[in-house]
Amino acid sequence: xxxxxxxxxxxxxxxxxxxxxxxxxxxxxxxxxxxxxxxxxxxxxxxxxxxxxxxxxxxxxxxxxxxxxxxxxxxxxxxxxxxxxxxxxxxxxxxxxxxxxxxxxxxxxxxxxxxxxxxxxxxxxxxxxxxxxxxxxxxxxxxxxxxxxxxxxxxxxxxxxxxxxxxxxxxxxxxxxxxxxxxxxxxxxxxxxxxxxxxxxxxxxxxxxxxxxxxxxxxxxxxxxxxxxxxxxxxxxxxxxxxxxxxxxxxxxxxxxxxxxxxxxxxxxxxxxxxxxxxxxxxxxxxxxxxxxxxxxxx
Amino acid sequence: xxxxxxxxxxxxxxxxxxxxxxxxxxxxxxxxxxxxxxxxxxxxxxxxxxxxxxxxxxxxxxxxxxxxxxxxxxxxxxxxxxxxxxxxxxxxxxxxxxxxxxxxxxxxxxxxxxxxxxxxxxxxxxxxxxxxxxxxxxxxxxxxxxxxxxxxxxxxxxxxxxxxxxxxxxxxxxxxxxxxxxxxxxxxxxxxxxxxxxxxxxxxxxxxxxxxxxxxxxxxxxxxxxxxxxxxxxxxxxxxxxxxxxxxxxxxxxxxxxxxxxxxxxxxxxxxxxxxxxxxxxxxxxxxxxxxxxxxxxxxxxxxxxxxxxxxxxxxxxxxxxxxxxxxxxxxxxxxxxxxxxxxxxxxxxxxxxxxxxxxxxxxxxxxxxxxxxxxxxxxxxxxxxxxxxxxxxxxxxxxxxxxxxxxxxxxxxxxxxxxxxxx
Numbered sequence: 001x002x003x004x005x006x007x008x009x010x011x012x013x014x015x016x017x018x019x020x021x022x023x024x025x026x027x028x029x030x031x032x033x034x035x036x037x038x039x040x041x042x043x044x045x046x047x048x049x050x051x052x053x054x055x056x057x058x059x060x061x062x063x064x065x066x067x068x069x070x071x072x073x074x075x076x077x078x079x080x081x082x083x084x085x086x087x088x089x090x091x092x093x094x095x096x097x098x099x100x101x102x103x104x105x106x107x108x109x110x111x112x113x114x115x116x117x118x119x120x121x122x123x124x125x126x127x128x129x130x131x132x133x134x135x136x137x138x139x140x141x142x143x144x145x146x147x148x149x150x151x152x153x154x155x156x157x158x159x160x161x162x163x164x165x166x167x168x169x170x171x172x173x174x175x176x177x178x179x180x181x182x183x184x185x186x187x188x189x190x191x192x193x194x195x196x197x198x199x200x201x202x203x204x205x206x207x208x209x210x211x212x213x214x215x216x217x218x219x220x221x222x223x224x225x226x227x228x229x230x231x232x233x234x235x236x237x238x239x240x241x242x243x244x245x246x247x248x249x250x251x252x253x254x255x256x257x258x259x260x261x262x263x264x265x266x267x268x269x270x271x272x273x274x275x276x277x278x279x280x281x282x283x284x285x286x287x288x289x290x291x292x293x294x295x296x297x298x299x
Numbered sequence: 300x301x302x303x304x305x306x307x308x309x310x311x312x313x314x315x316x317x318x319x320x321x322x323x324x325x326x327x328x329x330x331x332x333x334x335x336x337x338x339x340x341x342x343x344x345x346x347x348x349x350x351x352x353x354x355x356x357x358x359x360x361x362x363x364x365x366x367x368x369x370x371x372x373x374x375x376x377x378x379x380x381x382x383x384x385x386x387x388x389x390x391x392x393x394x395x396x397x398x399x400x401x402x403x404x405x406x407x408x409x410x411x412x413x414x415x416x417x418x419x420x421x422x423x424x425x426x427x428x429x430x431x432x433x434x435x436x437x438x439x440x441x442x443x444x445x446x447x448x449x450x451x452x453x454x455x456x457x458x459x460x461x462x463x464x465x466x467x468x469x470x471x472x473x474x475x476x477x478x479x480x481x482x483x484x485x486x487x488x489x490x491x492x493x494x495x496x497x498x499x500x501x502x503x504x505x506x507x508x509x510x511x512x513x514x515x516x517x518x519x520x521x522x523x524x525x526x527x528x529x530x531x532x533x534x535x536x537x538x539x540x541x542x543x544x545x546x547x548x549x550x551x552x553x554x555x556x557x558x559x560x561x562x563x564x565x566x567x568x569x570x571x572x573x574x575x576x577x578x579x580x581x582x583x584x585x586x587x588x589x590x591x592x593x594x595x596x597x598x599x600x601x602x603x604x605x606x607x608x609x610x611x612x613x614x615x616x617x618x619x620x621x622x623x624x625x626x627x628x629x630x631x632x633x634x635x636x637x638x639x640x641x642x643x644x645x646x647x648x649x650x651x652x653x654x655x656x657x658x659x660x661x662x663x664x665x666x667x668x669x670x671x672x673x674x675x676x677x678x679x680x681x682x683x684x685x686x687x688x689x690x691x692x693x694x695x696x697x698x699x700x701x702x703x704x705x706x707x708x709x710x711x712x713x714x715x716x717x718x719x720x721x722x723x
Contacts, residue, residue: 036456174461181477181575182480
């Protein structure tokens, strides 16, 4: 009886539930800049945890209802998982460094992803009949790489604001204290390397899947497909920036690395637009990535 | 019941006077010991800092509290001074005024630099010292613990302590700490051996800076500063190579011209591979040409930049002052209400006992007269008498409680004592 009631209650969780939680959290985080309230921090944590619970439950229910049990069944779920990953990282960092205003930077990105998820068609999904280890690696690494690039973007923006503040001798504003320039620079570097590695894995696993398709009976995605080309271009960009960062010592310092991570995010946004607008990973003839042939699935 | 404070502070006396009256930390216990020999029924806490010398005393019996003259005599005798010379400089505050003063002091609202953090630890230390020597009691426990609570509340609910107002503290806490995550792996270069540089260096050492190099035209002065603080004295010729290596520079030379020009810095910056450099130029005239601040990766702060922030922070603290004083007022009123209520407790108890005694006598007399009353009737009678006494005492006791919460200003306690002939 209880489990039935619980299941019914959970099924009522909608996208707007956790979007609303994160929006409230963002308003509370912004209010830190203007005035002090003793219990606000606890309220922020509580609302974020509630939002995470609703967010996680929503994705879990979607996964369980998805045909074929594919972990990421649609672009809507893709955006929701990326936003969930960012929200979890935001909560962890915010708990570890409560004095810093992370929410002001993280939450708009999270909310933007949820808005995209709301706009995305949940029915236009990935091919749910094909899953192999390669497709799982491909999907997971691209997902984690996207989160990493988004993190780099947030850290890059924070770095530029902090650098501007320090350059113009502005003391930290109560409620809008940013992490040190050193911490932000290190975070930028780490996310740049991590996203390069993850997107490399994603791209390579995608190539392997497509090669298998071309070699088999099923039609693969043409190598000249815009999505493949743009993904390859993003990967090349990240490789170039990582090499640049490694070889040219001044690029490891200060604002250059922040600009690089922000540019990577912009690049990623372009690629995702291509991917979402294109037919990559959808259940049409030109499939790839998170799926394999029906033949394999059936065997 | 009485709480009072007798002493002097920076508002009313000059530093020479306070120095004569000051108690060294190792003298405090001895002084309180001597004081309690002459005033055994008095609780005492002695707060002696560079800005104030104050003796807080309290006693359950008002008469046991020392008079102004007795405290003056005690101070004079302890320091070998003439009582007449110091009497007029020592002011006395009693009751609510004393409590308000203690709360204001602990919260650093009465300090020379409003909001400085040191006074709270000094008040805490004074209380602990008195406590360890068994010179405290219920009244000093209540008042000092409340003072520490009030200070904490003000620190939490206002931004009074959040803003730093000394140049070295602003330089390190508001800027250097926003630049670096940690200092134990950073190379700190101190150019010159000025006082401001030394103070700033001390803040950096507190943040675990260890790789410290001090360069000065006179190596002797550099060595002297290194021996007093930490780090290594380096010859002046090493300046450029140390600037290439440094993460943070504190410059305080007495040079009349900038020691680092823009062109000079450009050379250094190239060899640093544009690694950001944080420079605190605390010298007047400046050691680093101001245009260096426009260079990529250079974060240059002059003393004027830091002073502007200090002034801004000072003004921000002043803006927080009314809010902090409001907290002190409400906490003082609350504390005094509790204290006054506590004062009335023995009298209320005596009044109730007196009424109970009369009730018992009258009840016994009546029961003796009423034969065959039975157990239930006797109980009914007893309940009826209890209700009568309670109903009679309720209005005066309620009025007394109200009066206590307002500081017993209407003299109802005295009236009660006289009306019901209550004796100490």
